[in-house]
Amino acid sequence: GAGVSQTPSNKVTEKGKYVELRCDPISGHTALYWYRQSLGQGPEFLIYFQGTGAADDSGLPNDRFFAVRPEGSVSTLKIQRTERGDSAVYLCASSLRGQSTDTQYFGPGTRLTVL
């Protein structure tokens, strides 16, 4: 079946603008994760959804970042008043149930560039 998909693949915006990044998880996966990957670094956890609810948002860097998953499937990561330091690849992952030993499958990422 289809894997995790993300749109857009690339997003260039200006400092101060608002952006939305979309993630379509694998069908049937109840757990969804957002990570941020800076150049030369490993993915850094941002937020975890179990169904429609954010079960852990401890990785969100500040209140400019927000994410939703209103129907328990597609998720949108929203960044307000973007800053140059927000430039990174934003990765989405999903897993079947969100148990600690479940495999997380990653999407291709959205490369965000803030000018």
Add this chain to the structure above:
Amino acid sequence: GENVEQHPSTLSVQEGDSAVIKCTYSDSASNYFPWYKQELGKRPQLIIDIRSNVGEKKDQRIAVTLNKTAKHFSLHITETQPEDSAVYFCAARSYSSASKIIFGSGTRLSIRP
């Protein structure tokens, strides 16, 4: 807080030789240790994982070992091939914080022909 350290950051080996990447973790409650391979511009892909009740796991040319006492785990790739060239990330996940995976900073592996 939770931390995963990985070394070396870069590794170059002759084709056919073995490569070893080592990681340490800080959270003693960690019970799941996946390894991901990421090719340039591509998504991370799981190549092997190990759970805390197992000391070693092997899948063809890839093996992972875990020492819970020392909080060390390692990836071993034997008979390396050009297609093994990529960045490899170790990671750890805690039963007490099942939502998040903590990644190491990555090892860029290059296979010399």
